[in-house]
Amino acid sequence: MPLTETSLKALLGKHIRDICPNGYSSDSDNHCAHFVSHVLGYQFGATCRMMQGGTGTAACIRVQEVMLRCLQVGKWDELPTPLFWGLVFITRASNVNTKTKVMVNVPRKHIGIFIGGPRTIYHYSNSRRQVVSQTPDEFSNHYAAPDNAMFWGSAP
Amino acid sequence: MRLALLAILCLAAPACRGPATVKVAHLPPTSKDVIEAALASSQAPLSDSTCNGFGTETTDKTIGRYLAGYLAELAAPDGGNSLITSVTPGTEAGQAVYVCRLMVRHAKGEDVWSWGVQFSARQDDGSVLPNSIKCLGAG
Numbered sequence: 584m585p586l587t588e589t590s591l592k593a594l595l596g597k598h599i600r601d602i603c604p605n606g607y608s609s610d611s612d613n614h615c616a617h618f619v620s621h622v623l624g625y626q627f628g629a630t631c632r633m634m635q636g637g638t639g640t641a642a643c644i645r646v647q648e649v650m651l652r653c654l655q656v657g658k659w660d661e662l663p664t665p666l667f668w669g670l671v672f673i674t675r676a677s678n679v680n681t682k683t684k685v686m687v688n689v690p691r692k693h694i695g696i697f698i699g700g701p702r703t704i705y706h707y708s709n710s711r712r713q714v715v716s717q718t719p720d721e722f723s724n725h726y727a728a729p730d731n732a733m734f735w736g737s738a739p
Numbered sequence: 740m741r742l743a744l745l746a747i748l749c750l751a752a753p754a755c756r757g758p759a760t761v762k763v764a765h766l767p768p769t770s771k772d773v774i775e776a777a778l779a780s781s782q783a784p785l786s787d788s789t790c791n792g793f794g795t796e797t798t799d800k801t802i803g804r805y806l807a808g809y810l811a812e813l814a815a816p817d818g819g820n821s822l823i824t825s826v827t828p829g830t831e832a833g834q835a836v837y838v839c840r841l842m843v844r845h846a847k848g849e850d851v852w853s854w855g856v857q858f859s860a861r862q863d864d865g866s867v868l869p870n871s872i873k874c875l876g877a878g
Contacts, residue, residue, distance in 0.1 A: 611823070611844055611853045613878025629789050634875065644877035645793070688793045690812055690845065690852035692878065709851035709878075725849050 586623070586668055588698050591705040594622070594714045599707060602714075604639025607631035610712055615694045617644045618707035618714060619670065622696065623738060625649060646672065646694045647686040653736030656684045659719070662735045668698035669737050671706075673725050676732035684736075691730045695722065761867040763839070763860040770824040773839040776867050777806065777856055783872055790874035802856060802872060809843040809854045819847035823855075828862070831871055835862040842875065852878050 600608035602621050608614075617631055620642035628648035630641035643649060650656060650672060657663075658681065659671065672679070674692035679685070686692060695706025697719070704722045708715045723731055761779040763772040781803025785791050794800075795808030813820040823842040830836060842855035854876030859868045 607877075609853075611842070611846070611851075612876070613852045615878055617877055629793075629877075631877075633789070634877070646878060647792075685797070687795065687797060689795050690809065690854060690878070691850055693849070708849065709846075710849045 586696070586698065588703070591622070591696065591698060591716070594705070595716060597714050598712055603631050603642065605631045605635045605637025605641070607635040607637070607644070610709075612644075613690075613693075613709050614644075614707045615709070616646045616649055617642055619649065619694050619696055620644065625652075625739070627652065645688075646692045647688055649694060649739070650679070650686045650734075650736055651684050652739035653684055654739060655737045656681045657735055659733035659735055662702070666735070666737060668696065669735055671695050671697045671702075671704055671719070671722065672734040672736060673722065673731055674734075675730045679732070679734055681734065691726055693725050697735070761869075762865040763837070763867065764865070766860075766862060766865055767828070767837050768826050768839055768860060768865070773824040773826060773841050774822070776839065776858065776860065777802070777841045780856075780858065780867060780872060781806070783869065785874070787870075787873050790872070793874050793876070805874060806841075806843070806856065812845060813843065817847055819850075820845050823853075829859065831859045831868060834868075836860060836868065836871070837862060840875065852876070 599614040625643040626641045628643045629645050632641035672694050678687045678689050695704045697704045702719050704717050763776045765772050783802045794805045821844045825840045827838045829838040836859035838859050840857045842853050844853040857873045859871035
């Protein structure tokens, strides 16, 4: 099923417990990759089902495993115009090798989904404990500098 | 004869011995016991699929380096840091165990993360099952 902005808008305001069928929903955890993986059906790597022992559809919970499987990764300001939707990452620039698509597993890293002409970003806000949407400019303040370099990835 | 000599020399050398058994100090384990057992497991390799490649540096090879990476992140004096332990009775490979968790947590604004380890200690003698060590964390 193709991703549409309507389907993303329907998730706005939802807590991760409303999205994850495995009950992996502690507010102590960072659910950014978890949210993206449930939306896009990424079941590889470390998953919520593995951690929680549930029986629902599994979803990858780690950012760098998603980046590694992207078809292509690049700096945000080099985002190819034809890409209508894809993944957006934010972390310190030195944590990412765009050629190998390897991101170091530092704790300060985040992922969302961008879509449409204005590149609206949908992601899980761990402080607000819900799915939110932001402009790329707003998203760039997710972490303070120097941990706020943005990257795009074409979805696996 | 040569093999026998090598075996004797090897037994005398720490590097040739198998990994020492790690035990929790009390049953059920206290928070302090969980932390002590995690520290005592510091030389365990990051071999589980939940651990391999999930240190804060790609060169991390042991539980010690893995945990040290997250503990080092707590050095920034901006608050929101905590160590969380938990002990839950369970079973593993048919044995009664205590499932022990040690999590390093930080939460300030959007900078929210929680990474750590889980291992199982046998309820009968407190021995940590070497293959039970998993790395927990998301994001």
